[in-house]
Amino acid sequence: MTRLKGWLLTMLFVIVGLGGLRRRGRDRIVPAGDPDRGAEIAVVLLLLGATVCGAGFVVLYALDDLGNRTQLFGIALGGAFAFLAAALIVVGKRLVVTEDLEEDYPEAEHPAQRDEVVQIVGESTSRFTRKRLLAGAAAMASAAVGLAALTPALSLGPVLDTDPLLRTPWRRGRRLVDDNGRAFRAADIQTGTFYTAFPEGASKDEIGSPLVLVRLDPRSLKLPRGRAGWAPGGILAYSKICTHAGCAIALYRKPTFPVVEPRPALVCPCHYSTFDPATGGTVLFGPAGRDLPQLPLMIDRDGALRAAGTFSAGVGPSWWRVRTRRSMA
Amino acid sequence: MPLGKPGEQPSRSTPSFNDHEIRAIVDYVAGLAPGPPVPKVDPAAGDVAQGQRVFTEHCAGCHQIVAQGGVVTGARVPPLKDATATQIAEAVRTGPYLMPRFSPRQISAHELDSIIVYVRRAQHPVNRGGWGIGNVGPVPEGMVTWLVAIVVLLATCRVIGRRVRR
Numbered sequence: 255m256t257r258l259k260g261w262l263l264t265m266l267f268v269i270v271g272l273g274g275l276r277r278r279g280r281d282r283i284v285p286a287g288d289p290d291r292g293a294e295i296a297v298v299l300l301l302l303g304a305t306v307c308g309a310g311f312v313v314l315y316a317l318d319d320l321g322n323r324t325q326l327f328g329i330a331l332g333g334a335f336a337f338l339a340a341a342l343i344v345v346g347k348r349l350v351v352t353e354d355l356e357e358d359y360p361e362a363e364h365p366a367q368r369d370e371v372v373q374i375v376g377e378s379t380s381r382f383t384r385k386r387l388l389a390g391a392a393a394m395a396s397a398a399v400g401l402a403a404l405t406p407a408l409s410l411g412p413v414l415d416t417d418p419l420l421r422t423p424w425r426r427g428r429r430l431v432d433d434n435g436r437a438f439r440a441a442d443i444q445t446g447t448f449y450t451a452f453p454e455g456a457s458k459d460e461i462g463s464p465l466v467l468v469r470l471d472p473r474s475l476k477l478p479r480g481r482a483g484w485a486p487g488g489i490l491a492y493s494k495i496c497t498h499a500g501c502a503i504a505l506y507r508k509p510t511f512p513v514v515e516p517r518p519a520l521v522c523p524c525h526y527s528t529f530d531p532a533t534g535g536t537v538l539f540g541p542a543g544r545d546l547p548q549l550p551l552m553i554d555r556d557g558a559l560r561a562a563g564t565f566s567a568g569v570g571p572s573w574w575r576v577r578t579r580r581s582m583a
Numbered sequence: 584m585p586l587g588k589p590g591e592q593p594s595r596s597t598p599s600f601n602d603h604e605i606r607a608i609v610d611y612v613a614g615l616a617p618g619p620p621v622p623k624v625d626p627a628a629g630d631v632a633q634g635q636r637v638f639t640e641h642c643a644g645c646h647q648i649v650a651q652g653g654v655v656t657g658a659r660v661p662p663l664k665d666a667t668a669t670q671i672a673e674a675v676r677t678g679p680y681l682m683p684r685f686s687p688r689q690i691s692a693h694e695l696d697s698i699i700v701y702v703r704r705a706q707h708p709v710n711r712g713g714w715g716i717g718n719v720g721p722v723p724e725g726m727v728t729w730l731v732a733i734v735v736l737l738a739t740c741r742v743i744g745r746r747v748r749r
Binding site for chain 2: 343346347352432442444446447448449504505506507508509510511513514515516519521523526528538539540
């Protein structure tokens with residue numbers, strides 16, 4: 255409450271102070287410069303360009319099915335800033351009256367002269383003949399660029415539907431297949447290496463599809479409570495998508511001589527988030543903020559690997575409240 | 584070889600033993616128990632495009648896309664610039680130090696030949712941009728960009744600003 259009062263008082267002082275700076279009705283000191291219509295039109299056009307680019311970013315963001323979206327976003331935002339910068343350069347070089355000072359500054363104890371200097375500075379924008387048009391264009395450009403900067407926040411939800419991020423094709427009984435669609439048998443999985451697996455009969459491109467499979471000595475496992483039986487024969491399945499930024503976990507660190515070498519770990523090549531497969535995908539190192547989601551496995555009568563349920567947590571890069579949600583089968 | 588101390592990561596260095604001694608050690612160790620055979624390679628049968636695809640999928644995460652090496656947490660990843668065809672095949676099949684090993688189910692014999700062809704190509708990269716900057720990815724490229732960008736920005740400031748003359 256006291257903090258709020260403090261803020262309100264500060265704002266009041268700022269507003270009163272700004273009002274006090276405005277002095278009207280005095281005679282000019284700096285003669286009005288020659289109007290430069292061409293430069294003014296150029297500024298308005300450049301500000302319009304910034305507006306179009308800023309608004310274009312919002313439109314591009316709204317269009318879902320475009321190719322090369324990142325590049326288009328970059329062009330739109332970069333163009334908006336380039337247009338703004340160009341407009342400011344034209345204002346600075348062509349529209350603000352510049353006077354070279356030929357005398358030394360007067361002593362500071364002459365307040366009247368100091369006020370004159372303030373007035374000179376204030377009137378140095380006198381070449382503007384259509385101030386309101388320019389101010390309007392500038393306001394429009396700022397609004398468009400500001401809007402463009404705020405647009406990506408929409409992706410944080412709840413405006414957009416985030417359920418697809420939590421939906422995965424894995425459900426109890428679904429077989430694990432490799433890149434070419436061949437089923438993984440438990441006997442195929444060796445220690446010391448890692449495999450990428452996909453759900454049989456589902457799209458490989460979905461964020462919830464790819465798995466990384468490793469086999470460890472069952473005695474070395476320390477899985478969290480409630481995950482007994484999730485790793486038959488020491489075979490563990492985790493989501494292949496890093497919980498930090500969503501890269502594919504393409505590195506498996508496996509010691510040749512465990513006595514003196516680092517323990518086995520799944521490593522993401524983007525920012526080196528390191529996960530421990532033996533303890534349920536806990537983070538050993540790096541920027542990842544939560545464990546790698548684990549998928550429970552079972553071995554059917556033919557020896558093939560099947561999912562025994564769905565992931566222990568939502569897959570993919572972390573976002574607002576993802577920890578509190580479970581993935582949906 | 585030999586390592587300075589246990590736990591030290593092996594790296595490429597001048598061998599302390601001569602060829603004769605090395606062959607003797609290999610024969611002795613081979614006499615202790617039968618181990619995996621030396622993989623047979625046929626780089627002539629490889630396909631460089633397939634090699635790039637398989638290398639990107641299985642190797643580039645650690646070894647970098649033009650095989651310049653890098654790091655994983657807990658280890659350095661060696662560059663492959665001096666690796667011979669047989670050494671590449673042995674490393675893929677056995678997985679030295681922290682590297683995982685890859686079975687023929689994951690990387691077939693033909694894909695291995697292709698990887699070797701690709702690594703040989705990557706050992707002598709064609710820099711169509713004219714300036715490879717070490718071919719090690721975004722760090723030196725970023726440095727060049729920053730240095731060039733800062734010079735351009737300073738020049739722009741110089742152009743749009745003006746000194747007050749007295």
